[in-house]
Amino acid sequence: MPLTDFSFAQPWWLLTLLALIPIALLRNRSGSRGNITFSSLSLLASLGTTQRDLAGRFSLAFLSLCVIFSAISLARPQKQNSHTERKASGIDIILAMDVSFSMEIADFQYEGRWVQRDKISREVVKEFIKQRPNDRIGLIPFAGQPYQESPITLEHDWLLGKIDSVTPNRDLSQGTAIGSAISASAIRLDKRKDSKSRIIILLTDGSNNSGKLSPIQAAEAAKTLGIKVYTVAIGTEGGRLAGQQNPAQEFDTETLEEIARITDAEYYRAKSANDLVAAFQTIDQLEKTERTQKVVTTYEDFHHIFTALATLSLLGHILILILHRPAGPE
Incomplete structure (x- = not known):
């Protein structure tokens, strides 16, 4: 003492x-x-x-x-x-992260070595969370279907631990259910009636091939609820999936751009670690919060x-x- x-x-x-x-x-x-x-x-x-x-x-x-x-x-x-009392900013965020098998492709250079897409994604997302201590943030990983890993919370230390556990898992239903991920995220955010702003950050390296709801339908539903959906496509041009002749086939760029347009958000294409960092930094600036803290003695x-x-x-x-x-x- x-x-x-x-x-x-x-x-x-x-x-x-x-x-x-x-x-x-x-x-x-x-x-x-x-x-x-x-x-x-x-x-x-x-x-x-x-x-x-x-x-x-x-x-x-x-x-x-x-x-x-x-x-x-x-x-x-x-x-x-x-002790410091934090007051929620009123901005609620859901991180919808793709955990399909393709995220295991090691086509990104990070700190002088090649790393998997899921690893670089986790590192960048964790830094994003640390920059927004007054925002309530939740986590929904998805592959063939979405999974709620963390509710919307201000307990960011606990959330950061959950981020580390979000890895491709063969026990999960495989595929890329973008529409279902947006829908599940929007449902979680809609429960927060006191929020002044609600956003979804969708991080994926594939196109929608699973789920009953199309990405466009999900985006229109999110728009109705006043929710923005920022879309981030991750993957280098040289890291295409086996059997695909055209690297662009990995992404349904047109759909991801349309999701962002419908919900008044932005689309980002991350071909490198720097691109991914820049995308999240831009989102951070676009959705800037007023940080209010009260020190109680x-x-x-x-x-x-x-x-x-x-x-x-x-x-x-x-x-x-x-x-x-x-x-x-x-």
Whole structure:
């Protein structure tokens, strides 16, 4: 626990520590001596004086501690606790990420090596999430059908962990159900009636070949709900699927462009890692949020501890005075 978190609410009470000066001046005259000294009992008198001097030193020590603890208690030592309250921006986002087998193609260069499309997608998406701490964001991966991996949430640390688990999985229904993914995402967003803006970011490397709902129908439904659908096609020209002669066959560019047009959004073609980063940066700028944060500070008092110590010190001082009273004539 850093000492910088501690402070005094009324530090001027520490000036009472000046009372230690006269107490220190008395330390050489500590202890009570007899009122009458008998010359014939000088040896016994000196022994009694030593005992009383020792008691006096303890008495002054307790008195000094009482003054110190009292001063600290009156100054009110406090520990400062601060935390930041985040308020949702009102922009809700669903990330619809393609996890079909084709996303395992390693045709992107990232940090000096070839990596799979799904890996570079996850890295770029995570950076996008980190840049938008006040947005509620959800995740829906899809292949032959969509799967809800994360509800719309402000708990981004938890969401980032979910992003890492979004990988092509042979246990999933295979294919590319773009229409179904848009529909599932729109349904999740429509439940957020308090949102001032709702968007879907669709990331895919293929054309629609699964699902009962066509991408255009899904886009028109999203438009009706006031939801924008940004489409991002990922894949290099040299990374086409086996058996395809024309790299462009990987994407249904016309459909992805139409989805974005219908919903008043944008279409992006990412042929490299830089293209993908630029696409998400552009979306970030187009859907900019006002970041509002409120810092709440509370204080925890510790004066009661020093009040108790001061009381114990005073009791110790009084007890010594009672047990070692000045000697007098009988």
